[in-house]
Amino acid sequence: MSIEDTSTPTSSSSRLQRYADWAVYAVFIVIILGAPMVIDDVFWLNRISKYLVFGMLGIAIALSWGYAGILNLGQGLFFGLGAYMTAMSLKLMSATSLQQGSDKPVPDFMLWNAEPGAVTDLCCINKGSFLWIPFQSQWFGMAMSIVIPLIVAFVLSSSIFRLRVSGVYVAIITLALVLLVRLLLIDAQPITNGFNGLTDLGWLTIGGFEFDPYMVETYYVVAISLTVVLLLGRWLVSTRAGLILQSTRDDPTRARYLGYDVAAYQIFFFTISAGIAGFAGLLYVVAAEFASPSFMDIGFSISMVVWAAVGGRNSLIGACIGAILINTVEATVSETEIFKEAWKLIIGGVFVLVVLYMPNGLAGIARDLLARFERRRKGAPAETAPKAAE
Amino acid sequence: MNEALTIDGLTVDFGGFKAVDGFTTVVQKGELRVILGPNGAGKTTLMDLVSGKTASTQGTVHLFGENITNRPEHIIARHGIGRKFQIPSVFRDLTVRQNLEVAASGEPGVFRNLRLHMAAEDRARVEDVIALTRLEPVLGTIAGELSHGQMQWLELGMLITQQAKVILLDEPTAGMTHAETFRTAEIINEMKGSHTILVVEHDMAFVRKIAERITVMHMGKLLAEGPMEKIETDPKVREAYLGSGGIH
Numbered sequence: 001m002s003i004e005d006t007s008t009p010t011s012s013s014s015r016l017q018r019y020a021d022w023a024v025y026a027v028f029i030v031i032i033l034g035a036p037m038v039i040d041d042v043f044w045l046n047r048i049s050k051y052l053v054f055g056m057l058g059i060a061i062a063l064s065w066g067y068a069g070i071l072n073l074g075q076g077l078f079f080g081l082g083a084y085m086t087a088m089s090l091k092l093m094s095a096t097s098l099q100q101g102s103d104k105p106v107p108d109f110m111l112w113n114a115e116p117g118a119v120t121d122l123c124c125i126n127k128g129s130f131l132w133i134p135f136q137s138q139w140f141g142m143a144m145s146i147v148i149p150l151i152v153a154f155v156l157s158s159s160i161f162r163l164r165v166s167g168v169y170v171a172i173i174t175l176a177l178v179l180l181v182r183l184l185l186i187d188a189q190p191i192t193n194g195f196n197g198l199t200d201l202g203w204l205t206i207g208g209f210e211f212d213p214y215m216v217e218t219y220y221v222v223a224i225s226l227t228v229v230l231l232l233g234r235w236l237v238s239t240r241a242g243l244i245l246q247s248t249r250d251d252p253t254r255a256r257y258l259g260y261d262v263a264a265y266q267i268f269f270f271t272i273s274a275g276i277a278g279f280a281g282l283l284y285v286v287a288a289e290f291a292s293p294s295f296m297d298i299g300f301s302i303s304m305v306v307w308a309a310v311g312g313r314n315s316l317i318g319a320c321i322g323a324i325l326i327n328t329v330e331a332t333v334s335e336t337e338i339f340k341e342a343w344k345l346i347i348g349g350v351f352v353l354v355v356l357y358m359p360n361g362l363a364g365i366a367r368d369l370l371a372r373f374e375r376r377r378k379g380a381p382a383e384t385a386p387k388a389a390e
Numbered sequence: 391m392n393e394a395l396t397i398d399g400l401t402v403d404f405g406g407f408k409a410v411d412g413f414t415t416v417v418q419k420g421e422l423r424v425i426l427g428p429n430g431a432g433k434t435t436l437m438d439l440v441s442g443k444t445a446s447t448q449g450t451v452h453l454f455g456e457n458i459t460n461r462p463e464h465i466i467a468r469h470g471i472g473r474k475f476q477i478p479s480v481f482r483d484l485t486v487r488q489n490l491e492v493a494a495s496g497e498p499g500v501f502r503n504l505r506l507h508m509a510a511e512d513r514a515r516v517e518d519v520i521a522l523t524r525l526e527p528v529l530g531t532i533a534g535e536l537s538h539g540q541m542q543w544l545e546l547g548m549l550i551t552q553q554a555k556v557i558l559l560d561e562p563t564a565g566m567t568h569a570e571t572f573r574t575a576e577i578i579n580e581m582k583g584s585h586t587i588l589v590v591e592h593d594m595a596f597v598r599k600i601a602e603r604i605t606v607m608h609m610g611k612l613l614a615e616g617p618m619e620k621i622e623t624d625p626k627v628r629e630a631y632l633g634s635g636g637i638h
C-alpha cells in the first residue's frame with residue numbers, strides 16, 4: 001500500500017485493547033440478534049437483513065484488502081455468482097415455473113423465447129437449458145453459491161499470484177473480469193434472462209418451512225449467518241496463518257526468504273474471501289428475491305471497497321459495520337429524490353477523505369481513542385511501554 | 391559433512407555483462423566468512439544468486455550437499471539459507487514480537503498454520519532471540535517505528551529464529567552509529583560457531599572485529615582468499631582497491 005499505515009489489527013496487543021475488541025464483537029452480535037425484539041416492522045427487518053448481507057461483503061473485502069493487501073475491485077463477481085446459483089434453484093421452486101404446462105418446472109422466461117415446437121422441459125427447451133437440471137435441488141444451488149465462487153477465485157488467484165502480479169494490476173484484472181462476466185451473463189439471455197435477471201423466485205424451504213423474506217425467521221437466517229462468518233473470519237485472521245498473511249502483505253520478499261510460499265497464502269485468503277462473497281450472494285437472494293446483472297456492475301464492487309474503507313479495512317468488524325452504516329444512511333436519505341443524486345457525490349467525497357486522512361477508517365479512530373485513553377491512564381507513552389516477557 | 395555452502399563456477403550474464411563470473415568458493419560449517427570487494431564487485435549479486443533472487447546462467451550452488459541452484463526463494467530458504475538485505479527488511483506494520491513469531495514458524499504451509507498457538511519449541515526460540523538481540527523493551531512496538539539499528543538487529547534476530555543454517559548478511563552495519571556497530575559485532579560473534587555466516591562488509595574496523603577468513607571479489611571474480619593478515623598484504627588486492635579509492 002502506498003498509503004502510510006501505522007497500525008494493524010493485531011498490532012494492538014495490549015490487554016485493554018483486546019478486551020475492547022471483543023466487547024465490540026459482543027455488542028454487535030447482541031444488537032443484530034436482538035434487533036427483531038425492538039423492530040416489529042417486517043419491512044425494515046427485511047431491509048436490515050439486506051444490509052447485514054452487505055456487512056458480510058465488508059468482511060470479505062477487509063480480509064483480502066486489509067489483511068492480504070489485495071485490492072479486489074471485482075468482488076461483485078463472486079457475490080453475483082453466488083446470487084445466481086441460489087436464484088436458479090429458487091426460480092425453479094417458484095409457482096410460475098410450475099405453471100408452464102409441464103409436470104416438471106421450467107422458468108417462465110425460457111418459454112417466452114422458446115422456438116415454436118420446443119419441448120417444455122429443461123433438457124431441451126433451448127441449447128443451454130440443461131445446465132439448469134441439477135438446480136432443481138435447492139441444496140445443489142445453495143452449495144454452488146459457495147463452490148463456484150471458490151473454484152473461480154482459486155483458478156483466477158492461482159494464475160495472478162503465481163505470476164507475482166500485485167498492487168494496482170490485481171485491481172485492474174479483477175475489475176476487467178467482473179465486467180466481462182457481466183457481459184457474458186447478459187448475453188446468455190436464453191438461460192439467464194439477460195438484463196432482467198431472475199425474478200419471481202420461490203422461497204427458501206427447509207424441512208417444509210418456507211422462509212418468506214418478510215418474516216423474522218428469515219432475518220435470523222441472515223443475522224446468524226453473519227455472526228458465524230464474522231467469528232470464523234476473526235478466528236482465521238488470529239491464526240498463525242493470518243499473521244503470516246499479514247507479513248506477506250507488509251513485505252512479500254522478506255516472507256519468501258523466511259520460507260513461506262507467499263502465493264499460497266494469497267491464493268488461500270483470496271479464495272476464502274470470494275467464498276464469503278458467494279455466501280453473501282446466496283443470502284441476498286433469499287432476502288431480496290431476485291438476482292440481477294447489476295450485482296456485477298462496477299459501481300457495486302467499488303461501493304463495497306468504500307464501505308470497507310470507511311469502516312476500516314484493517315478490521316473485519318469495522319468493515320462490516322461500515323457497510324451496514326453507510327447503507328442505512330443511504331436508505332434514509334434516498335427517500336428524497338434530490339439527496340439520492342447528491343448521495344453519490346457525498347459518498348465519493350467521504351471515500352477520498354477517508355483514504356487521505358483516516359486510512360484505518362472508523363475502526364482506526366476507535367483504536368486511536370482507546371490508545372490515547374490508555375496512555376493517559378498509565379501516564380506513560382503506551383507504545384513504547386515495556387512488556388514483561390511472558 | 392563439513393562443507394556448508396559450495397559455490398562452483400557461479401556466473402550470471404546480464405546481457406553480456408557478467409556481474410558474477412565463474413565464482414567458486416567453499417564455506418565450511420560454522421565458519422564466518424567475510425566477503426570484501428570494491429563497489430560494484432558483485433557481492434550483492436552473489437547473494438542474490440545464492441538465495442534465489444536472481445537466476446544464475448552457469449555454475450551450481452550446493453547447501454550441505456543438496457543442489458539448490460536456481461530454486462525458488464522460499465524453497466532455498468526452507469533448505470536453510472537465511473538472508474539479510476542491504477536495506478533493512480522487516481514487517482513494518484507488525485510488532486517486533488510478531489515479526490519474530492512469523493520467523494519462528496517451523497511449518498511453512500497454509501493449512502498447518504491454521505491454529506492459534508505456536509509450538510512450544512518455536513516460542514522458546516523466540517524468547518532466546520529476544521534475549522540475544524536485547525529487543526525486550528520494544529517487543530510491542532511496530533517494527534516500522536524502530537531505530538535503524540534496532541531494525542537491523544530485529545532482522546538478524548529473525549534469521550536466527552528462522553533457524554537458517556547458512557546466513558547471508560549484506561552490509562549489516564551500513565548506516566549504523568559507532569555504538570550500534572559495536573553491538574552488531576557482539577551479536578555476530580555470539581552467532582559464530584553455531585551458525586555458518588557469509589557477510590559482506592565495507593567497514594574494515596568491523597571486519598577486523600569479526601573476521602576469520604576473507605574472500606575478496608573484484609569484477610565478479612574471486613581475487614584472493616585467506617586470513618586477514620594475508621589479504622591485507624596481497625598486492626593484487628591493493629591494486630584492485632587502488633582503482634576504487636583504496637581499502638577503507
Ligand SMILES: Nc1ncnc2c1ncn2[C@@H]1O[C@H](COP(=O)(O)OP(=O)(O)OP(=O)(O)O)[C@@H](O)[C@H]1O
Pocket residue numbers: 404407409427428429430431432433434435436
Ligand atoms: N539486474 C541487473 N542487471 C544488470 N546489471 C546489474 C544487475 N544487478 C546488478 N548489476 C550490476 O552488477 C554489478 C555488481 O553489482 P552488486 O550490487 O552486486 O555490487 P556490490 O559488490 O554489492 O557493490 P556495493 O559494494 O556497491 O554494494 C554492478 O555494476 C551492477 O550495476
Ligand SMILES: [Mg+2]
Pocket residue numbers: 433434435476560
Ligand atoms: Mg551491494
